[in-house]
Amino acid sequence: MLIRKGTDIKSSDITDEPCYLRRREFIQLATGAMIGALAAGTAEAQTPLPNIAKHTVTTDEKVNSFQEITSYNNYYEFGIGKNDPQRYAGKLTTSPWTVKIDGACAKPADYHLEDLIKPFELEERIYRHRCVEAWSMVIPWVGIPLASVVKRAEPTSKATFVEFTTVLRPKEMPGLASGGLNWPYTEGLRMDEAMHPLTLLAVGLYGNTLMNQNGAPIRLVIPWKYGFKGAKSIVRIRFVEKMPRTSWVEQNPDWYGFYSNVNPNVSPVRWDQSREKRLPGLFATRKTLMFNGYADQVQSMYAGMDLKRYY
Template sequence: MSQLPKAPPADEITPPALYMRRRELLKNAALFAGTASAVGGGLVWLTGGSAGVADVAAPGTPGGEGARAGEGSAPPLPGAAPPPSPPGAVNGRSPFVTDEPRTDYEAIVSYNNFYELGLSKSEPAENAGRLRLRPWTVACEGELKKPEVIDIDTLVRWFPLEERVYRMRCVEAWSMVIPWLGFPLAALLRRLEPTSRARYVQFTTLLDPAQLPGQKSDVLDWPYVEGLRIDEAMHPLTFLAVGLYGKSLLGQNGAPIRLVVPWKYGFKGCKSIVSIKLTERQPRTTWSQAAPDEYGFYANVNPAVAHPRWSQATERRIGELRRRPTLPFNGYAEEVAGLYSGMDLRESF
């Protein structure tokens, strides 16, 4: 009879600055080993996603119940429209379609890295009810011809929502397959018209310790900041998600709006965004400032470049028992490798 895989020790998957703080939180965590559910039918397009290894709350546990806290704060989302067929599509099907089973909804909403809501994998779901999802605005600012502060419901109405089923690879060497609902970041940026000086896009999470109790700690410099080059931001795969599995995002997954960049490690996916700022200079992103030898600005998934404290060559898909090989660029090399032509991907990690 197969044995369940042991969760990696916390000191092997956690940045050194946080390990001592998280050890007690992780002590009683349970390893989620339910089988990922394959969802038949429905729209399946692209593959990729984000979240953290070892303490998923199974359905029916307090973590699973807490996952729904605050769900009623956001209005229902309209149905998803099929994404346009990209060049090279055959019979209307995207060349990026995946036949991989989707990760179970309960796992996606109860196994999360969102330090603003707690340092363990289960705490974000337990604390998500503190996050008030309405009213919510996103300040689009910086090097734009048409800067604007946009109400989240207005923003959702601007663009037809698409469902994209992306692979998500966490830097901690676990992964999921997540059906996101949202729209391409490029659609928003084109509407706002970047200036010729716009070379980067900076994303910032809400700063409010009353709603995000993890911000009362000093484990990171708050607010959380992430960034992309402008060509990465304009790439068709780069996505702003407002839902998953056809439902509005929950707080622990980055409600009401979050970034999804499927060829990069999950920590690049800034959650609960309140600012999208176009800049001339590369942003000082949170993890690359906190641990520059471990978490670089680019954070492209690269199985050939080990983390200083663990290998990135394989990953554990949540819901599966065996590890699987990690793919370069998380399986999106054909689409995105050209963005990094001439770069040393071992140095620019």
């Protein structure tokens, strides 16, 4: 009997898995650096984020590649094509960056981005991301819980909703010229949603700072809601008493609702939400899960609410 002996591979020859998984990123960074050197100033390089304290993985599914996550984006300020943000977002200056926190709170302030983040520990969160357009990805975000920032601002009893505003810079955002949405991009959450431990203020991706096309330098990630709820490049967080107007609801209230929780049973007008296509797959055959699979953690917030009406 022939028993085959395994080839001798020294452990030093083996690329460890996290490193292997990030191979594309390495290539991307290397090419990015080259392009950066060629056209100084246009390509925004990522900086590694040290001291990521905690890693939370909420799915055992395969994480999408850096290339996929950074080349297929909806960020209409840079154009409506999926590739436009990657192509044009490099122009956006993200440093220095100030976030205004105001409205119904005891401690309104203008924070430099660094000061906003510094008091808290950075965490990696691997989340499913479900777009309202019925495609999905799995993304390794890095950030801090929004709840930490909210608590520090000490919202008053009048603060029932939180409104988020995206930066508006016509000179750096070519998509603004063609119109379409009521800029600046505005989103909102109910206070309990904002305080939920899953709600993340993301500042990084794959262990590095965010790319501009993904909403650098700071964006919102709410994994049980459709992706558009996650406002990008946030410049203002405001505590308000009334439900804020949000850009997409204003654009087309028949297609989009304020809550926009991922729900396979409710499909307003445009998309059938019962299934989704996990990119880069070809077929939209994956069954969409209630609250994008985070029902156990979030459904109690919506107990007794008619989700067909409040979609």
